[in-house]
Amino acid sequence: MTGVRERNGSAWLLPARPGIDPGLRDGMRRFDDGDEVDLVIVGAGAGGATLLQRLARAGWRVLVLEAGPFWDPERDWVSDEAGSHDLYWTEPRVISGADPVPLGSNNSGRGVGGSMVHFAGYVPRFHPSDFHTLSADGVGADWPLRYEDLRPYYEDIEGELPVAGEHWPWGDPHGYPHRPHPVSGNGELFLRGALKAGVTAKVGPVAIANGRFGNRPHCIYRGFCLQGCKVNAKASPLITHIPDALAHGAEVRADTMVTRVAVDGRTGRATGVHYEHRGTEHFQRARMVAVAGYSIETPRLLLNSASQRFPDGLCNDFDQVGRYLMVQGAPQTAGRFEQEVRMWKAPPPEVSSEEFYETDPTRPYKRGYSIQTVSPLPITWAEHIMAQGHWGTDLRKYMSDYVHWACLGALCEFLPQAGNRVTLSEEKDRRGMPVANFSYSQCENDTALMHAAQAGMEEILTAAGAEEVITINRYAHLVGGARMAATQDAGVVNSDCVSFAVPNLLIVDGSVLPTQGSANPALTIMAIAARTAAGLIAASRNGTGHLPN
Amino acid sequence: MSAPATGGSKALPLTERDGGRRFPGLHSAELSGNWDPATESVVMQRLGNQPHMRYLTPAEEAAADALFNQLLGQKEEPRIPIVQMVDARLAEAATDGWHYQGMPEDGRAWKISLAWLDDDARLRCGSTFARAGWHEQHRVLQSVQNLGKDNWHEWPASHVWSLWTRYGCTAFYSHPWAWDEIGFTGPAYPRGYKNLGLDAREPTEVADARPRQDPLRRQS
Numbered sequence: 001m002t003g004v005r006e007r008n009g010s011a012w013l014l015p016a017r018p019g020i021d022p023g024l025r026d027g028m029r030r031f032d033d034g035d036e037v038d039l040v041i042v043g044a045g046a047g048g049a050t051l052l053q054r055l056a057r058a059g060w061r062v063l064v065l066e067a068g069p070f071w072d073p074e075r076d077w078v079s080d081e082a083g084s085h086d087l088y089w090t091e092p093r094v095i096s097g098a099d100p101v102p103l104g105s106n107n108s109g110r111g112v113g114g115s116m117v118h119f120a121g122y123v124p125r126f127h128p129s130d131f132h133t134l135s136a137d138g139v140g141a142d143w144p145l146r147y148e149d150l151r152p153y154y155e156d157i158e159g160e161l162p163v164a165g166e167h168w169p170w171g172d173p174h175g176y177p178h179r180p181h182p183v184s185g186n187g188e189l190f191l192r193g194a195l196k197a198g199v200t201a202k203v204g205p206v207a208i209a210n211g212r213f214g215n216r217p218h219c220i221y222r223g224f225c226l227q228g229c230k231v232n233a234k235a236s237p238l239i240t241h242i243p244d245a246l247a248h249g250a251e252v253r254a255d256t257m258v259t260r261v262a263v264d265g266r267t268g269r270a271t272g273v274h275y276e277h278r279g280t281e282h283f284q285r286a287r288m289v290a291v292a293g294y295s296i297e298t299p300r301l302l303l304n305s306a307s308q309r310f311p312d313g314l315c316n317d318f319d320q321v322g323r324y325l326m327v328q329g330a331p332q333t334a335g336r337f338e339q340e341v342r343m344w345k346a347p348p349p350e351v352s353s354e355e356f357y358e359t360d361p362t363r364p365y366k367r368g369y370s371i372q373t374v375s376p377l378p379i380t381w382a383e384h385i386m387a388q389g390h391w392g393t394d395l396r397k398y399m400s401d402y403v404h405w406a407c408l409g410a411l412c413e414f415l416p417q418a419g420n421r422v423t424l425s426e427e428k429d430r431r432g433m434p435v436a437n438f439s440y441s442q443c444e445n446d447t448a449l450m451h452a453a454q455a456g457m458e459e460i461l462t463a464a465g466a467e468e469v470i471t472i473n474r475y476a477h478l479v480g481g482a483r484m485a486a487t488q489d490a491g492v493v494n495s496d497c498v499s500f501a502v503p504n505l506l507i508v509d510g511s512v513l514p515t516q517g518s519a520n521p522a523l524t525i526m527a528i529a530a531r532t533a534a535g536l537i538a539a540s541r542n543g544t545g546h547l548p549n
Numbered sequence: 550m551s552a553p554a555t556g557g558s559k560a561l562p563l564t565e566r567d568g569g570r571r572f573p574g575l576h577s578a579e580l581s582g583n584w585d586p587a588t589e590s591v592v593m594q595r596l597g598n599q600p601h602m603r604y605l606t607p608a609e610e611a612a613a614d615a616l617f618n619q620l621l622g623q624k625e626e627p628r629i630p631i632v633q634m635v636d637a638r639l640a641e642a643a644t645d646g647w648h649y650q651g652m653p654e655d656g657r658a659w660k661i662s663l664a665w666l667d668d669d670a671r672l673r674c675g676s677t678f679a680r681a682g683w684h685e686q687h688r689v690l691q692s693v694q695n696l697g698k699d700n701w702h703e704w705p706a707s708h709v710w711s712l713w714t715r716y717g718c719t720a721f722y723s724h725p726w727a728w729d730e731i732g733f734t735g736p737a738y739p740r741g742y743k744n745l746g747l748d749a750r751e752p753t754e755v756a757d758a759r760p761r762q763d764p765l766r767r768q769s
Contacts, residue, residue: 075587079736082723083591085643096650104645184745220741230585230738336763339747340756344733346745378733382718389694391714392687393567393622397764399722400568402731403757437650467763 004159008053011214013243018230019073020243028246030253033282037061039536040273040286042258042301045114046525047509048292049237049245050157054533056250060540063251063284065275067297068111070254071238077228081377084227087111087118091435093296094425098441101327103296106226107478112252113238115294116522117228120349121206121235122372123163123523125154127171129358130517137359139366139415139445141324141514144486144495147172153527153534158205161235162213163523165204170354178210181219184346186373189337189406191351193464199456201353201371207235207522208347221346223375234347237526253277259433261289261305261314263502268309270505276431290497292509292529295325295478299422299511300436302482302492315482315501318489322422322481326516327440329412329450330476332374333457334384335466340403343375356456357413357518365448367413370518371457374409378402387472408461409476410453411518414446416480479513479521497532508532559627561726567622569730571762575755577735578725583753588736595724599633604640604656605663611679612663619686620717629727634720635659652704655712662709665702669693732757 005012015021031037039055041048044066055062068089071077078084089108095101109115128147133140151172164178180203183191187203194201208219219233232239242252260274262283272285291298299322303313313321352372359366376384378399384407385398420441424434442450450473458469485491488500493512499505510525563569578596581589602610610632617631618624638644644655652658663678666689670678674685681689696706721727728735734753744751 074585078588078591079584079738080588080592080723082719083588088645090644090646092654093647094650095647100649102645103647182745185747185749188747220737220739221743221745222737222741224737231741337747338760338763340732340750340760341747342732342750342754345737345742378722378728378731379719382722383715386714386718391620391622391690391694394764395620396563396622396730397568399727399731400563400571401762401764402733404760404763 004162007057007156008160008241008244009247010160010240010243011216013247014215014232014239016215018232020239024243024246025070029249029251031061031063031251033284036285036287037063038286039288039290040065040284041290041292041508042273043114043292043294043297043509044112044237044242044252045109045292045294045509046116046237046522047529048290049113049241050526050529051290051292051508051533052250053241053245054530055536056245056248058537061249063253065256065258065273065284066112066252066254067257068254070112070252071117071228073228073230073232077230079222079224079227079230081227081379084118087228089297092427092429093435094427094437095440096437097420097439101438101440101475103438106476107327109294112242112254113236116236117238118226119520119522120374121208121225121347122349122352122520123158123161123205123207124352124354124370124519125171125174126517126519126524127357130515133367133515137366141416141483143514144484150524150527150531153530154523156530157523157526160240161207162209163205163207164210165206166202168202168205169200170357176205180204181206181208181210181347181350183350184221184343185339185341186343186375186406187346187350189335189341189464190373190408190460193460193462194353196463197459199353199460200355201351203351206347206349208233219347223344223346223348225347225349257431258301259304259431261291261301261505263305263307263309263314265307265309268502270502288504288506290506290508292507294509295481295511296422296436296438298507298509299481300424303422303424304433310501315492315499315505317501320483320490320492323418323420324416324483324514325420325422325438325440325481326414326416326479327475328477328516328518329414329446329453330409331450331454331457331471331473332376332384332407332409333454333461333469333471334405334407335461335464336401336404336468337406337466338404341406342403343406344377348373348375354518363452365445365452367415367445367449368518369410369412369449369453369456371408371410371453371460374407376407384470384472388470406461406466408457410457411476411520412446412449412453413516413518414449415443416483416515417443422481477516477521479510479516481511482507483514484512485514496535497528506532559726561627561629561730562625563730568762568764571757571759572729572732572755573758575729575732575734577728577733580734580753583740584736585738588738592725592736595634599630600637602633602636604636605660608667608677609660609663610636611677612666613659615679615686616663616666616690616713617717619690620714621721624683629721629724631717631720635716638716649708652708658712662712
């Protein structure tokens with residue numbers, strides 16, 4: 001493993017103040033539409049930005065097209081809940097199924113940095129067991145990858161974010177490059193309750209530097225991680241990968257919406273992408289295309305890229321595009337304490353437990369859940385209270401008690417199901433493109449996990465001394481929708497994220513995940529992107545692979 | 550961008566029994582000098598004049614105003630101008646983007662559901678929802694909430710309830726006067742927090758004057 005700065009100098013390219021260096025941004029290389037770049041990437045989030053940085057550093061001519069803005073954190077982001085609405089993908093979408101999943105806020109991203117701009121900051125690894133749940137547990141799917149294939153990339157990305165936390169005893173035990181952060185009242189209560197309940201809980205793992213890192217300053221514990229970190233302390237690709245990519249000749253073309261991937265009907269190869277920028281249509285030529293638009297927009301783009309060769313949507317010969325889309329069940333349980341907790345102080349991500357992550361043969365369900373501190377700000381907290389049925393004066397009365405509550409959140413491993421999928425709706429967006437319809441229904445195992453996780457959180461909070469507990473059922477994260485598989489009839493891409501149908505088309509985002517564990521997906525998405533990049537670079541250098549030519 | 554000093558220190562009328570005056574002297578808007586300019590601009594706009602109504606018709610405005618007063622328990626002035634704040638969002642289509650299959654986008658869903666509220670009020674009280682008495686309005690809404698996942702008119706009541714409360718709570722709890730009532734001091738950049746932990750407070754924070762006023766315990 002090389003030093004962080006030798007493989008990614010982003011933290012040292014940042015100015016000694018919030019945001020990224022305007023000189024780096026304004027002076028970046030710019031390609032013409034007619035230039036055939038080596039790779040055009042659709043989406044500058046966890047997957048796209050990581051891929052961009054790796055390939056730019058290897059000397060590739062790379063360009064990312066991002067639908068949202070190129071953020072200037074000091075100007076564009078605010079320390080305010082309602083004022084942060086622009087961080088989300090809010091274009092029209094339809095939700096359906098027995099358990100429709102609201103979109104457009106916590107599970108969406110927009111702009112350079114993607115949803116990591118507003119993610120809490122938890123970056124756990126997946127466990128080795130996540131990669132073969134079908135063989136081991138009879139549920140989910142087996143990946144065409146093993147944990148060991150990702151391990152070196154996990155280690156690299158953990159160094160680049162960087163990650164702070166205690167030594168991690170679960171999954172493949174490992175340490176973190178930065179020491180754990182001090183915890184607030186919320187984390188203190190989780191640790192206290194877990195100890196009394198006999199549950200192991202640890203501080204971390206969070207993508208917030210503990211101490212200076214390059215030119216990034218120390219966290220100021222202001223608690224607005226979910227509104228975009230103005231401080232530059234919490235990681236997002238905007239500050240962890242984009243600066244190094246720009247310094248190595250990559251272009252980030254913001255405010256461009258890709259509407260279609262073009263494939264030559266004769267050769268069967270991708271030739272570039274059609275995109276719209278300020279109302280004008282363009283075509284960017286490229287030798288390779290990587291789609292990284294996340295679990296709703298990636299399938300939507302493929303389905304909207306139908307052609308004579310692919311009448312049911314690009315890469316959809318086996319009706320796999322859009323399927324096996326997953327959310328995590330994310331119930332949050334809060335406890336009332338006589339002391340003031342003021343849970344909103346300090347970053348929401350502090351302490352977590354993965355003790356219930358794997359299948360427990362004594363339980364009536366397969367796989368499991370994790371528990372983490374969360375700390376809802378006032379508007380989100382009001383949703384908790386409303387979910388109990390309170391409104392009017394009742395609501396105001398409960399809300400006045402805000403300072404006394406601590407809150408935990410669980411992530412339940414909902415299983416991949418073929419019927420949970422994105423299709424195209426009859427409804428069109430302002431460009432005339434059909435919008436995504438996301439249908440979602442839970443299975444029995446999912447519902448059982450939600451109940452188990454709630455009981456687990458109630459036990460910990462009660463052990464910590466909570467006088468009352470309340471729970472809100474909700475969802476978090478999206479993965480799947482264009483999954484990797486061993487064979488073309490079971491997925492959309494192979495283990496290198498190359499599509500089965502088009503040899504120079506890749507998908508490099510959360511949609512390739514076949515299962516999700518009960519881990520937040522950001523780190524795994526970045527690790528997969530880094531691994532994909534390493535494969536592309538190796539193939540181009542030694543000429544053994546079919547990529548990039 | 551300086552704060553209108555008077556606007557910042559107004560207290561919403563809420564009796565002690567209903568959770569009022571637990572944080573005496575907390576006026577979060579008066580801390581705006583500690584905020585960064587981008588945040589200050591966004592938050593302080595909520596204390597100034599709101600944009601003119603553009604999206605809802607006068608009849609819809611009346612129903613929505615009464616609905617929000619009920620949902621957020623705003624019985625008397627001063628009130629947080631929720632209906633103007635929501636109208637601005639709808640006029641700018643600043644929605645979350647998604648809508649349930651079988652329901653239209655949020656703006657349209659608002660207009661239709663407000664008309665149904667008037668229909669129900671006419672049937673039950675012989676007047677529009679806005680002109681019905683406080684207790685009658687409360688009963689109309691309670692009957693919608695009681696339907697749960699069953700349909701109210703043509704849509705699941707829970708979906709409509711979630712639409713109403715989502716917009717109402719977002720407006721109300723984005724306002725500094727509401728923060729004062731719950732002990733929240735608002736934006737925290739660039740100052741951050743120095744005193745983390747149980748019962749630990751910053752110099753700008755005010756201790757809860759009635760820490761035993763647990764609404765859950767009092768109900769049981």
